[in-house]
Amino acid sequence: MSIASKANALWEYANPKKFLTTTERVLPFFWISSAVFIVVGLVWGFFFTPDDYKQGSTVKIIYLHVPSALMAINCWIMMLATSLVWLVRRHHVSALAARAAAPVGIVMTLIALATGAIWGQPMWGTWWAWDPRLTSFLILFLFYLGYVALWEAIEDPDTAADLTSVLCLVGSVFAFLSRYAVNFWNQGLHQGASVMRVGAVTGTDTEEKVSNIFFFPLLVCIIGFVLLFIALVFYRTGTEIRARRIKALIARERVNG
Amino acid sequence: MTLTVTNLAITRGGVPVLEGINFALEPGKALILRGPNGIGKTTLLRTLAGLQPPLAGVIDGAEDTVAYAGHSDGLKPTLTVVENLRFWASVFGAADIQSALDAYGLNELADRQAGNLSAGQKRRLGLSRLLVTGRPIWMLDEPTVSLDRNAVAMFADAVRGHLGQGGSALIATHIDLGLDGEVLDVGPYKAKPKPIDDFDGGFL
Amino acid sequence: MTLTVTNLAITRGGVPVLEGINFALEPGKALILRGPNGIGKTTLLRTLAGLQPPLAGVIDGAEDTVAYAGHSDGLKPTLTVVENLRFWASVFGAADIQSALDAYGLNELADRQAGNLSAGQKRRLGLSRLLVTGRPIWMLDEPTVSLDRNAVAMFADAVRGHLGQGGSALIATHIDLGLDGEVLDVGPYKAKPKPIDDFDGGFL
Amino acid sequence: MPDLGKYADTVLSAYAASLFLLVALVVLSILRGRKVRAEMEKVEKRMSRNG
Amino acid sequence: MIALLKRDLTLAFRAGGGFGLGLAFFLIVTVLVPFSVGPQSSLLSTIAPGVLWLGALLACLLSLDRLLALDWEDGSLDLLATAPLPLESVVTIKALAHWITTGLPLVLAAPVLGVLLNLPVPGFFWLVVSLALGTPALSVIGTFGAALTVGLKRGGLLLSLLVLPLYVPTLIFGAEVARRGATGMETATPLLMLAGITAATIALLPFASAAVLRVNLR
């Protein structure tokens, strides 16, 4: 198969019917594997990892906090990509996928904020601080809210898809700018770095080396969250496709009558 | 400037309303659109004016040649009659508004604020805007709403004058305007439903 | 309920527009108001409906008996046809909206949002509201704007039914509705300017 | 059950809040999915009956 | 009357999540404060009660311009004025619907936003109490302002200009209650004043609003 025809084969899935049948087939796999990974990761992390000498048992929160924070950002990136696809190729499924993903993103953002806030209470002595990472998450939350509110407010589905896609695009640029601005405005309390330096973060390893004890269950949780996200988005996109079809069918019935 | 419409299909709110429309509107001619309430006359005019994309078909000759007048007049209540008209004149690059004022008997209202006009007076002002656009194709959606007999006659005169200068007009109306022109009843073009197992087309 | 108007003078925006109007509207009768654009028909109807005070004269029998329908319909675009109608029904204490829906052929539009109706469909909904008010005197300002022939006939039927039940109607219009009723041309009642040395009156 | 020490409340409430949100998201998604699917079938049936 | 209330609430719901939006504005104003004054938590916790009250007031204010304007534009107000419903009850219902869709959610959300601004712990209770007591007055006063400006194009800013001075007493006492509560001082006096203002506006202002509205309908 040539590259071009491969790409065309990919676009096939933008056909609503094909999308529905395909996802129907793969969904059970995603549901089950995501449940397995999340349960294994959380149980491993919760029951079978030691406390951190400095943070005590609170380090266990990391298994929820980091995966949800990652997914909150990735979800927006996915919405940006599907919005672009809609604007360029006008595949209905991709617009509906963006719509279906947004509430998932909101929940992920909320989980990251909630676990962070609960964690912050013992660690920093406050529920909330205007730290750049935290602040930019709050802004991301606002973008999600506005995006969903715009979808809800517009009745014509294609108009809504167009407008929300442009909002997603413009919003991404501004979210990025905000991230920079916030960094400039306040150097905060939150651990920087990447997942690869959990050890440094948890304080077990000031040399900033990987602390495998915490890292492997965390990795399992992250994989679980990714799988769950895919399952949810596939499932919810199917729902949106059907809702869209109901609307069209009813409208058509009206034209007949 | 001949407006040619070939096999046009239009949608409103995502629902196909009319399809298979074909006609040509030649300079000097008027075409009267008729059809029951809700058939899609307004939608057709908006599509032809370029305000919404067609679902299928080709519209030829409508680029930058159309002056559209819809259900609302686009008047600013705090501007006077002359100010309202002069604004549109300068947007369309016309210099003279006097003949437009004359055509609709607006001279004595010239310095009144548009918000203080009666319904029919507003409508007259709205219609006079067409005369300053300099556009050859007029697309009018129920232009004579609220007009008294006298004003309907002014309107008919204005349209005749426009046709006489080689312009053309497409007018959706339910009443008799005293204009002679071909009549297009859009009733027969009502969109037929797609088969329901057409899943992808089912989005439209 | 007879509506009696004696020596009525009315103003619009502080300017007297009509004066010396006298008429009586008896149950079962319709009175058609005619007159050129801007003469003051809308103003007269609003005054009679109690929306603005008269300059002089007496209006008798209009208290809580009038259902008014003006240029705009008072529809909420996000409510469905039925919800819009049911709201007005419950404000006026009426229980039944089905007959109103039937009278204007709105049954198949019942669950559509009012904002998605065409101009004529909206108007039909606006007029159907009159049927749920239970008020004996209807005051209608150009009720048939945007209606097609079929809908104008529905309207005429509704008015006839209302008159048949002892109601009455005062209708300002420029077109022929096919109703028989007395015609009142308000043209002759145009307010004459006051002598300019009448300083106090000059404020009006 | 591991000994969570003085931070038991913190850790448990973080888990409770997160799991609640996750479960709520999944459950609501599935409920709505079921409803919409049923409705679509209803409408399709009705339409194929009425032509 | 119930019909009107029901309709207004339905409309608020339909209009893209009615309830949520006043709230969202409140949230956003609160979030913007640290961006503008800086992130130091001690400074934030000093100004927190005042900022939250100001934010609630602005969220109320922003939703006022459509309180009557939509009904005016589409002719519903004309029709309501000729309906068998005194205008006094119309404006009261409108104010009530506004409070339910705006004031009430603000009261419920205020504690969460308090966290963002480091509101001292004892302040939470008093903030909620003062908002619960004060926001009805904001809605009633706002309805009066909306009735005053209903016929005007671009009434939005004029409305704010007219209403804001009328909001001053409510704001002063409301913020005072929250501030004293946050610093552990006694709150009886301002609380009493706040309650008095609310009771008086609810009892009297609807008459003024109805009178003004009647004039505007001419």
Added chain:
Amino acid sequence: MIALLKRDLTLAFRAGGGFGLGLAFFLIVTVLVPFSVGPQSSLLSTIAPGVLWLGALLACLLSLDRLLALDWEDGSLDLLATAPLPLESVVTIKALAHWITTGLPLVLAAPVLGVLLNLPVPGFFWLVVSLALGTPALSVIGTFGAALTVGLKRGGLLLSLLVLPLYVPTLIFGAEVARRGATGMETATPLLMLAGITAATIALLPFASAAVLRVNLR
């Protein structure tokens, strides 16, 4: 194009003193701050630059919902879209008119209000500079929001929700310039960023606004 600008300015003047109102709102917000946070002058002068920026932003925001809505309601936008004027220039002119009637007066009035809030002396210059540089961005971003929500009933609050997060970077850098200026720190970096944001939004956002408006008109 000039004709449109002239018309919009005339309309703003006629609508009950267009210029004055954004200003008045700014004034009132500033005046309400001491009522809500308390009158200590040291506290006020700390938060003064931030509060003035926030007030300016809210004054801008409050006037956005009518920026395009009036033209949409009365059908002018339909007519403008079919006129020989690209929609890109229409939205640019609209933004410019909005800035002239709202942003510019705020820039001029800010020093006066600075006095009310005990703004430290070196702050005045930087406040004015930052507002002059920042408010055009606010108008342009606001026009984008207005274009997004123009067809929606009760778009007002949704508009705020959409626009406020977009205002964050401008607010942060603007307030930072004013704050640093007031405390005598160097202001070059945030000033440069602010200028960059303004330039970029003016250059790019009108295309997005026009695209979105076109979608809304159909």
